[in-house]
Amino acid sequence: MRIVVIGAGAVGAACALALTDAGADVVVVDRAGVAGETSSRCEGNILVSDKGPGPEADLAIAGNRIWRQWAARLDGERRRGQPATEFDAKGGVVVALPGAEAGLSAFAAAQRGIGVRAEELDAARLRELEPELSADAGFGVWYPDDAQVQPSLATQAMMACAAGHGARLLRAEVTGARVHVGRIRAVVTDRDELATDAVVNCAGPWAGEVAQRLGVRLPILPRRGTIIVTAPMPQRIFHKVYDADYVGAVASGDADLQTSTVVESTPAGTVLIGSSRERVGFSTAHTLPALSEIAAKAVRLFPFLADTMVLRTYTGFRPYAPDHLPMIGADGTVDGLFHAAGHEGAGIGLAPATGLLIAHAVLGTPAPADPAPFLPTRAQPAVAA
Numbered sequence: 001m002r003i004v005v006i007g008a009g010a011v012g013a014a015c016a017l018a019l020t021d022a023g024a025d026v027v028v029v030d031r032a033g034v035a036g037e038t039s040s041r042c043e044g045n046i047l048v049s050d051k052g053p054g055p056e057a058d059l060a061i062a063g064n065r066i067w068r069q070w071a072a073r074l075d076g077e078r079r080r081g082q083p084a085t086e087f088d089a090k091g092g093v094v095v096a097l098p099g100a101e102a103g104l105s106a107f108a109a110a111q112r113g114i115g116v117r118a119e120e121l122d123a124a125r126l127r128e129l130e131p132e133l134s135a136d137a138g139f140g141v142w143y144p145d146d147a148q149v150q151p152s153l154a155t156q157a158m159m160a161c162a163a164g165h166g167a168r169l170l171r172a173e174v175t176g177a178r179v180h181v182g183r184i185r186a187v188v189t190d191r192d193e194l195a196t197d198a199v200v201n202c203a204g205p206w207a208g209e210v211a212q213r214l215g216v217r218l219p220i221l222p223r224r225g226t227i228i229v230t231a232p233m234p235q236r237i238f239h240k241v242y243d244a245d246y247v248g249a250v251a252s253g254d255a256d257l258q259t260s261t262v263v264e265s266t267p268a269g270t271v272l273i274g275s276s277r278e279r280v281g282f283s284t285a286h287t288l289p290a291l292s293e294i295a296a297k298a299v300r301l302f303p304f305l306a307d308t309m310v311l312r313t314y315t316g317f318r319p320y321a322p323d324h325l326p327m328i329g330a331d332g333t334v335d336g337l338f339h340a341a342g343h344e345g346a347g348i349g350l351a352p353a354t355g356l357l358i359a360h361a362v363l364g365t366p367a368p369a370d371p372a373p374f375l376p377t378r379a380q381p382a383v384a385a
């Protein structure tokens with residue numbers, strides 16, 4: 001079966017790998033190359049800690065397990081010159097600043113109810129795990145299963161592995177489709193027309209625009225995020241550390257600026273400090289208010305950061321679905337058309353599980369989680385673009 005995957009970000013690369021593994025003849029089309037967009041303008045957290053009970057948590061738990069298997073495979077099969085995933089099962093520490101303790105404790109209790117390992121930490125244990133934390137932080141929760149990858153490299157590693165098993169990559173822009181008697185027959189690009197049996201739309205924040213070019217509707221919008229990268233520093237942050245108010249910022253659908261501190265150190269010694277959420281279309285202008293707010297909140301968590309030099313900042317666009325759940329599965333109006341988009345701030349963590357859900361939808365292989373909550377045919381609340 002020939003399948004065209006549109007988009008070579010983390011989600012497209014994972015779909016390409018899962019479909020190739022299942023025996024399909026896969027062509028990946030991307031106008032920007034591998035990890036040319038959001039999947040290189042993000043962080044690489046693979047979190048089970050930030051989701052309350054529900055379908056996304058179920059997918060994240062499955063995804064966390066699959067990432068461990070895939071990272072071992074990708075790093076093991078890696079040929080000379082190919083990137084490693086930099087998978088690091090370092091665990092996460094969620095910190096409640098004064099006033100947020102009871103909320104975090106209740107959230108963690110609910111997560112334990114669905115099998116997430118979440119251990120409460122008093123001030124002494126917090127300091128043992130993260131000596132540089134602010135003295136204001138007196139309560140936290142330890143999530144041993146949180147992990148991270150280097151998202152751009154991990155995406156390249158998935159694509160290289162898929163290519164090693166026969167997938168092909170075409171650098172081109174998808175402009176339309178040939179649909180005959182309700183079934184998609186070909187993808188039209190600015191270079192070639194690709195005859196196909198099935199198409200998977202993995203165009204990230206552009207998935208709505210691509211859907212429109214293919215003649216269907218998908219309500220995916222961009223939600224901007226900004227990250228600060230510090231210079232390498234002598235102090236160390238040993239785990240993924242974030243402020244308990246992060247969960248509220250993720251769940252909010254507000255178009256206005258939301259910020260919350262997520263701190264992630266990298267093997268190179270730099271620290272990534274994120275992040276913000278705002279719906280401003282694809283504009284990259286006026287990021288200073290978000291950056292100032294992120295910096296101020298990060299210093300509240302780790303006071304030593306006040307004296308740290310900023311190396312650079314960057315901006316990406318999360319693919320946002322109005323009900324905050326990714327849209328994975330058959331389009332429902334055009335046969336042979338599938339979508340895998342709308343993962344918002346969790347597309348790296350959920351990529352391998354999404355790949356397997358798509359292989360299930362297209363080829364009938366086993367699903368890693370219940371596909372029903374993610375079907376693109378579900379009703380969505382209306383939001384302004």
Ligand SMILES: Cc1cc2nc3c(=O)[nH]c(=O)nc-3n(C[C@H](O)[C@H](O)[C@H](O)COP(=O)(O)OP(=O)(O)OC[C@H]3O[C@@H](n4cnc5c(N)ncnc54)[C@H](O)[C@@H]3O)c2cc1C
Pocket residue numbers: 006007008009010011012013029030031032033034035036037038039040041042043044045046172173174175202203204205206210224225226227274275276315316317318319340341342343344345346347348349350
């Ligand atoms: C600041 C920030 C921090 C984040 N942190 C995390 C995190 O810690 N953990 C996590 O799991 N997620 C995180 N995310 C979210 C994550 O980055 C995204 O969910 C994920 O990268 C989406 O991957 P994707 O493959 O769907 O999209 P993309 O990586 O954007 O890939 C889509 C691809 O489609 C291509 N494309 C679009 N239109 C066309 C067309 N017409 N023709 C051909 N190609 C086309 C683009 O060129 C692009 O390469 C973060 C995001 C941001 C912005």
